[in-house]
Amino acid sequence: MIKIEKIRHRYIAGWIINNKYYYRVVNKNLALLFYFLDIFLNSIFKKRIFPKEVRNILIIRLEHIGDVILTTSFFRELKRNYPNAKITVLCRELTKNLFKMIPWIDEVLVLNTPWLSRNDSKGYFNVLKFIINNYKKYDLVFDLHPDPRNLVIARFVGKYTIAYGIKGFRFLIDKEIFWDFGKVEHIVDRYLNILEELGLNIEKKELEIKLDERIISNVKRKLKEEFNLDFNIDTSDKRDNTKIVLIHPISGREEKNISWEEWETIIKNLLAEKDTLIFIGGAKNEKPIIDKNLGHLIDNKRVFNIAGFFNLLEYIHFINLVDFIYSVDTFVVHVASALKKKIKTFYIATNENEWGYYGKN
Structure with missing residues (x-):
């Protein structure tokens, strides 16, 4: 049985299906179409195997300043669990300098995508160029903003993708994390849940930045x-x-x-x-x-x-x-x-x- 619920507040509207998937479309039937399309494609796309050795990790963080700060505990705990891996962040030009205050990141790459843009987009050609130049470069790719367009990048530049699949394109995710819409949980805890789902240990949850x-x-x-x-x-x-x-x-x-x-x-x-x-x-x-x-x-x-x-x-x-x-x-x-x-x-x-x-x- 499918449970579908309309959600609307000041700037988000859409449909939640089975308390698990969110489709930001106006029409209920269109939301159901995307849902069944997801189920079909998820059944035919092969899930890849978790890599035996993790040397290169990419975190996609293409949002804004607050989103980066909210991810600092995730960065810290990921680095603590993978101390020898090179951790790279893909971010916008807007947030690039923030990573000078976040010591757990080894490399920062900039990609101003047309989505999540605040008048800083460099167009889809640059997105394609990034994918080609970094094809299958990363052992693990985390997408912390469950956007289908982010998942396309993650699938092609990574050997194994981990993300919440709440907005569709679940077939591109190798390890899908369950987002319970029936539970109110702070976004920081939702990020850390991703690491726990991988069996990683969380020592400290608090947000942290380093001052100069x-x-x-x-x-x-x-x-x-x-x-x-x-x-x-x-x-x-x-x-x-x-x-x-x-x-x-x-x-x-x-x-x-x-x-x-x-x-x-x-x-x-x-x-x-x-x-x-x-x-x-x-x-x-x-x-x-x-x-x-x-x-x-x-x-x-x-x-x-x-x-x-x-x-x-x-x-x-x-x-x-x-x-x-x-x-x-x-x-x-x-x-x-x-x-x-x-x-x-x-x-x-x-x-x-x-x-x-x-x-x-």
Whole structure:
């Protein structure tokens, strides 16, 4: 008996079949067609044998900043189980520099695919070129975003593919991991479940990134030069009672954002507290949006607009220096988890139990 259920929230709609497979299509009959096609192709495609020796591993991580941070425990535990294997990540240009903070990766390759793109696609020809140049190069390939197009890459560049098969093209997966839609589970745990399904041991689940003291020093220098902040902003060695607050008000998805009126209220309440400095962060293109909506509160004395002021790595190191964070659901939440920073997050379009702060906040 087939159980089919419609799913819809702020930005995802589709059909779940038997609590196991998700098809992001509008029509129910089309979802069933894909489901039966998957069953048929899965029955005729031969599953390959797990390699006797694992020397080269590829992890496909073609999503965005938060997705990479959420995978740091997976990277660490995979490397611990395969210390002698070369671990390569396939990522976007957007996230490439993040791997300077993730020591368990040996090589980083960049492929800006047309899917999961934020106006950075290099086209399908580059995808084909990557497949040809890396045909059957990797002993194991993990796809952590169960996208059928990722699975096509994985099948051709790898000798053995491991992934969740929830969105179709299951026939391309050699080791399919079961995703139970009836169970609410944090995405970090779902990633680590993949390793456990392979019989690998998980010693530590927490997210983790490595900071660079040189970048921290550069962040402090830039703040002093630009805003004349003549105090030790390092919360681990304070010389005064100044409270440093970061506000990150904009997400890459508009439906995750709260209103500017709500942010104004939060800032005014914070300003009522003595010795509180407020930094409003974001990307460079978000700076004028912040100025437009909160400019009347920004005085460069207690409230500062630092959107685009730092590069990505500098911004993450700055996050490590603050006392408290207010943010919409974006990568800042996961950075805070990895750095064990206190944060108040506003969840509008996502499930906090699946995508929220990982660990004790």
